[in-house]
Amino acid sequence: MTPSLSDAERLAWLRLARTENVGPVTFDQLVSRFGDASSALAAIPDLARRGGRTAGLKIPSEDEVRAELSAGEAIGATLVCACEPAFPQALAALDPPPPVIWALGRAELLDRSAVAVVGARVASAAGQRFARGLAADLGQAGHVVVSGLARGIDGAAHEGALPYGTIAVLGGGVADVYPPEHRELHARIAEMGCVVSESAPGWKAQARDFPRRNRIISGLSRAVVVVEAEIRSGSLITARLAAEQGREVLAVPGSPLDPRAKGTNDLIRQGAALCEGVEDVLRALEGLSGVRERERRYLAPPTARDLDEGEASALGVRIAELLSPTPVSRDEIVRSTSASAGAVAAALVELSLAGRAELLPGGWVVRGEP
Template sequence: MAEAEDTVARLRLIRSPRIGPVTYRQLIARFGSAEAALDALPALAGRGGGAAPAIADAGSVRREMAAAAKLGAHYLFLGDTHYPPLLAELENAPAAMLVRGDPALTRRTCVAMVGARNASAAACRFARQIAQGLASEGVTVVSGLARGIDTAAHLGSIGEATVGVIASGIDIAFPPENRDLQERVATEGLLIAEQPPGTEPLARHFPSRNRIIAGLAQGTVVVEAAPRSGSLITARIAAEAGREVMAVPGSPLDPRAQGCNLLIREGATLIQNVEDILEAIRPIDARAVRAPATPYAGEPGGEPGMSERRRVEGLLGPVPVAVDELIRQAELPAAMVQLVLLELELGGRLERHAGGRVSLA
């Protein structure tokens, strides 16, 4: 298959309803190519007890590809040589991302910096200085191009090594006042978007953006954050992925410092300078980064019969449960359980949740 046609097939699979990052990875691992996975969708959904998902139109995908090319962006697919290795370790790593700039920046030591949008002037100055210090040490600074701490982090590392991850299409700047900064990140660093061109930054896209920020980095630094904020979501994702979580302490009288102080109380590394960050991430050896295992590689199990499907489905309910727990209680090969879950999801009867948990829709 020509490379362009393979790209069309991959994007059709990714843009189809019910095909999330986990499902995409499992389909490619099982069928070997996007084209074969597309052909298998109706049968899989039928065994899952539902109608086959509507498959994204090839024409709309080609129009998306043309728009991306016009913007000077190109795709990074999961499994590609230049796909960020640490990000690929996440179970729900993006199947495809649009990028502008130098993808090699993600193969260096990366540290994420996040924090409050309404950050204090002192915190913004501190974040800018820390980012500048990290970049001068050869560390890539990753942030989300939001107001406040994100902006300060990019301003400190621009021209050295900065990566911006946005929740919109790669052609949409949010907030609008960061349009020039976003363009500088794209031309002097690396700009990443998971959403197709033209997508506005909706609220549901920001948690997905946050997982990319955390997934790219060996550690995440939080500088000012409210107890219930996107910055703490990013820190939680980093912790779940086994990455270092670091926080800058603040006054207990400032609500913007409560999130950071809470993280420190819960075990995050207290950060006061660049040296503290470098010391925290130093034990991680980049040579230890490995390609993520696929759900089906080398696993026995074969095709599940009706009794195996009933056993797995009987263990599911409206309350999310970890897939590992399902495998243990079903007493079936992991690959077989994963296939049943895949069929149920494609049939519209399964929902996936954070932390590798699933429930009946």
């Protein structure tokens, strides 16, 4: 970690985070390769051209990111960059972490022991009662409850935990209240708990924002409890991400006659711990050590390319041909091309900036959307 960024460094960091086609993985690799956000910004147009992009890449101006900072300050929100000491330790342990987060409310909650409680939007009354009670019990036991402010289980979990500490992670900005009926709940969480988002404060959530939101929900938490979920459910994505991040996954069993129990029952079948009350969660947490922040080096010198531009261009074409909508690991691409890991990593960053590849956490790659 580095000391808090200067104003100029903060502007460059935010500009890079908001640049077109720069997700958390590309951001992390660019800053690691070039040493700081300013140098990465200067290199991006040429890298995108090498990746096959013909149109200009949208890089926000300093005035545009200043406007974002002003909008956040106007509502009392705080921007924290991933390299700063104030960044939550649990999120910093992700590989890679989100480049920035906005926090509205009691940001100190972000570094307390937390448990996520998530589930179906169209939840049963019994499921909502269980989530509300479990969240209150977890709060009384000293844990912050994290959820996504959605209808159903999420809202019930926030309500139960509100007197003790709760964190709402949003797909849109911290000022984007969705669903609209949770406006009052959002205001109470902003006052008594904390609202968190990776997006700009006024950003309206889109479908592509929710996987990132789910990753932050699990990333802030030592354990994730799924109360109700159908087989195709965002809550199951949160559970999968939690397992990948080394967090504990628990599921509340339900009737085989209720479609909302199919997802949770399947999680238990796959090895998730059974949750019938707070004692099960506390027992699962006993065996977990704290999350250790991964070592981050943002001051490394630029990595030299081991291929000339012609060879690198040919490698980029070969890699693009290997990609499909099915995720493939970077290691598999190295094996398929017989190129060095460094050359493949450089080519993938260029393809991602060109929109021809999407770099996913965990070392996976898919073909970019046309």
